[in-house]
């Protein structure tokens with residue numbers, strides 16, 4: 001296990017956070033680590049963190065797999081769009097989105113308009129390893145996980161690429177991805 005690289009000093013982190021006037025929105029494939037990286041990013045920048053999937057579960061009072069099963073994907077996407085619209089109203093905070101959110105044109109347009117989208121990407125092997133074998137993700141059920149992840153990554157990459165900031169997070173500590181996000185943000189702002 002490699003140790004996480006050191007973060008920038010506290011003064012630089014505060015100065016960077018002070019320049020943010022919009023939410024940072026993590027987008028990218030399921031399993032890439034948007035929630036883990038997002039939570040840590042929020043912590044180092046001294047910002048609030050929101051996980052859009054958790055907010056959807058909270059609003060619907062049922063797990064995501066049940067929303068898909070009982071009402072279908074279109075209904076889930078509708079709820080997802082509304083939840084993300086509400087989260088985007090807050091000023092600077094970090095928002096992790098579900099893997100399909102930024103692929104939906106309306107949701108993507110809203111995120112691009114009101115937030116700073118950061119595409120967190122990994123190679124397919126890393127994604128397959130990280131999604132593991134749980135059945136919480138309805139789109140991974142009933143098929144070969146590697147094949148589904150490979151196809152989805154290929155189909156979705158052009159949409160994710162519309163995010164202004166791209167950061168790779170392959171094997172290795174998430175701290176490396178955080179440092180890269182901080183560097184990219186510093187240049188982009």
Ligand code: S3P
Pocket residue numbers: 028029030031053064097098099100101136137138139
């Ligand atoms: C989805 C990803 C999931 C969740 C839902 C659909 C997708 O979120 O929103 O199962 O379409 O890729 P994670 O990316 O957090 O797994």
